[in-house]
Amino acid sequence: MTSEPVYKPISLDVISRPNPVEPQSIPQRHPLNGTLQLSQASNKDLLRLLYDANGTLPENRPAKRSKLDDGKSMDLPKLPVRQNTKRLRIPPTLSGLHQPPPNAGLLPSISTEQPEARQTLPLQSPKDPATDKPILEAAMEVTACADPEPALSKTGKPKRNKWSDEETACLLKGVARFGVGNWTKILNCPDYHFLKRSALDLKDRFRVCCPNDYQRSKKQRPAPRPNPTGPGTSGSRPGRSDRKSGAELQDLGINQPFAKVQRRNRHEYSAAEDAALLTGFERHGSQWAAIRADEELELGHRTATDLRDRMRTKYPDLYAKAGLAPRPGVFPKPAKRGKKDEQPKTDGHAEVQRAPEHALALDKPPLLPTKTIEPIKQPQSSLLPDDDLFFGALFDGNDDGDDDDAEGITLDRGILDWPLDNLHSKPPPVAYEMSKTTMTIDPIATLNLPRPTVPQHANSGYSALPSLAAITAFNDFDMAGQLELPSLMLGSLESDGRSGGHFLGFDELLS
DNA sequence: GTAGGGTTAACC
């Protein structure tokens, strides 16, 4: 009887042992509740779980951007994203601060008020040799100039923000550089500085300063520069007009007539065009190019996008019935000043213009899957107070001056100490509690997830999240009471890159 | 080519 030599493990064996946290071919079990987890799962596997409890992936997934509303699921409120605006870049260490933290109930409410520290600046400060003022004081003046608090008049209304000569000079230089009509470019150009102006403000100001140039840009014909000897041209009120003379423009280095930004002239739609568009829409659906190419309709002078826009504007109900998203329009528009009681017209469906009854025979089945859109989904409103459904101002880099109350959120430094000071306080028993000043959210309770069967952590009072397998094991639970996984986790299941999400790897998700 | 959404002119 020969005995095998005893194998002694070497360090290489230890190194080569499978990493317990990496995906393996052997099905792993949940470390807490022992639930079998999927191995080597792909995003497709995950989609199967999410779409169908039986594990079948629907072949007809929703088309791009056309969300199926099965009435069983609800959407989390999405952050409005504005294109062409510079979104604030959040440092990696701060990313996620705009999302509810895992234990939001432990954190104090976030105040939008200015920190008190700003009012308790040290009195002594080194002096700026240029101005002989304390540097801090000078800095505060600059800050106040760049972002002034809206001064209130006696009537309580914000005072008119008069244009300074410097602002006007910036505007005129910008117009000379970018052309009449490129107001946003001028506004966003770092070379020019404006005090809480919108692109509309720039246009209005230019119309005041250079009415002839503004009108000429509309008519697309050159005109001689106005009298360079004095302000105001034809019909101006001497002494009061802000019109800029040729000499003043030349002082700013503007010697050439203002260029006009390339933009097609507007053409009103005639009744015949609208009728043809409706006919084309009935005939071709949202194939705008086909409508345009339909010679019988005589809409070839409009672009496909023009036709889409007109349909969307003129007949939003028909447009929506075709499964197309309505024009965002007024969202996120700030509430009107002094008309807070009025219901803002935000959804575009409550007051849509009706198409002529004769225009479309809607008794026939629609060309595209119909989609009923509820103005407000009640479960959403139970998640967050109405006031908090608007997040746009956080990322709105284009302050047009109307968002006077849209101050940036200031995090109190004490926010980091608060959880430690309240470590032993119990979480709120309900999903959220809201008073006039504070709101706390327990995201776990809010998600209404199935209760896990695992034992709770000793002394912690909190339960571990159930495994994904445990969640998806519910085949017959009431979907109406559940939430879709938040888009922050899954990126976008619609492959809509605009949402900025991405598919998380399965191991990422489990982690 | 289409959809979503931003920009701008015109009007009040």
Place this chain on the structure above:
DNA sequence: GGTTAACCCTAC
């Protein structure tokens, strides 16, 4: 200054 709608940009 607010509203509306035509025009425009860009991701997909």
